[in-house]
Structure formats: C-alpha cells, structure tokens
Amino acid sequence: MVSKFYWKCIVGVFMFFFVFSMDGSMYRANGESNLIINPDFEKEVGWEDWGGFSYTSDFKHIYSGNKSAMINKGEGGAGNAIIDNVTPGQIYTLSGFGKVSGQGQEGILGIECLDQEGKKIVGGKFTITFTNDEYLEKTKTFTTVEGTAKLRVYLYIITVVQDGAAYFDELSLKK
Numbered sequence: 001m002v003s004k005f006y007w008k009c010i011v012g013v014f015m016f017f018f019v020f021s022m023d024g025s026m027y028r029a030n031g032e033s034n035l036i037i038n039p040d041f042e043k044e045v046g047w048e049d050w051g052g053f054s055y056t057s058d059f060k061h062i063y064s065g066n067k068s069a070m071i072n073k074g075e076g077g078a079g080n081a082i083i084d085n086v087t088p089g090q091i092y093t094l095s096g097f098g099k100v101s102g103q104g105q106e107g108i109l110g111i112e113c114l115d116q117e118g119k120k121i122v123g124g125k126f127t128i129t130f131t132n133d134e135y136l137e138k139t140k141t142f143t144t145v146e147g148t149a150k151l152r153v154y155l156y157i158i159t160v161v162q163d164g165a166a167y168f169d170e171l172s173l174k175k
C-alpha cells in the first residue's frame, strides 16, 4: 500500500509539471504578444504627445500599477510607436481600460491601418469610445484593410468638456 501511494505521488508530481509546461508552450505557440509599446504607461516611453497627453500618477485615475495616461485637450491625444510588417486581411484584437471625467466627455482608443509610406488608409480606422466614469475594459476585433503595411494605436479626445479628461491603462493589441 505504501509503495502504491508513493507511486501515486510520483505520477501526480509528474502530471503537475507536464500540464504546467504544456500550458507554457501553448501560450508561446499562440504568439500572443502585446504589440503596444508601454501599454500600461508605467514607463514614460513609446507614446508621442499629440497635445494634452500626460502620464498621471494620481491614484484616483490609475487602473493598475503606478501610472496611467491622461488626455485633457480637445483634438489632443497620443500615438504609440508604429507597428511594421503588417499585411492586409489579418485579424487583430485591440483592448484597453478607459474612463472619462466631466459631463458628456468622450475618450477614444483607436487604431489606424497605414500604407507602406505611413499614410492613413480610407476605411482603415477602428475605434473604441469610453463615456464611463469608472474604468471599464472594452475590446474591438478588426481585420486589416487592403494596402495595410503598418498599424498605429492612438488615444484621442475630439472635444473636451469643462474639467473633462480621458484616462487609459492596460492596453493590448494582439494578433
């Protein structure tokens, strides 16, 4: 009996590590790496300020970690590093946590399909709009349009209301 129990333990431990390593290899096989540089805004890199963009460390406006993105200017926002080696007809999923402050404020998390020269392609823009005053995760799945060679994720406010701002954290773009 003791020996049977002993072998059950050995098999149990073996199965544990087998399943554990399978899980790891499956994750890698899916190639699900986040294509956004600095998607959690913890480091101050990867984002180009298009106006009114800042990294905030105000705990009231952070979803996770120590910083999030804040935009508080109309026609302002920020663009992430351009993603190269993209082809048309590929399915990607964009997601992120966002919220707004100010009555009627809207905040946009978007992505643009760009051609080889980095120019925007008509019909190649996909957006997620946040109007909630507490952080919510939203997701958008899209297919890259004809002529796509690059992608660019961006944050944007079209018009800013009085005391308005949009906040973003924990973004993700995966193929």
Ligand SMILES: [Ca+2]
Residues within 6 Å of the ligand: 040, 041, 042, 062, 063, 064, 065, 066, 067, 068, 169, 170
């Ligand atoms: Ca963060």
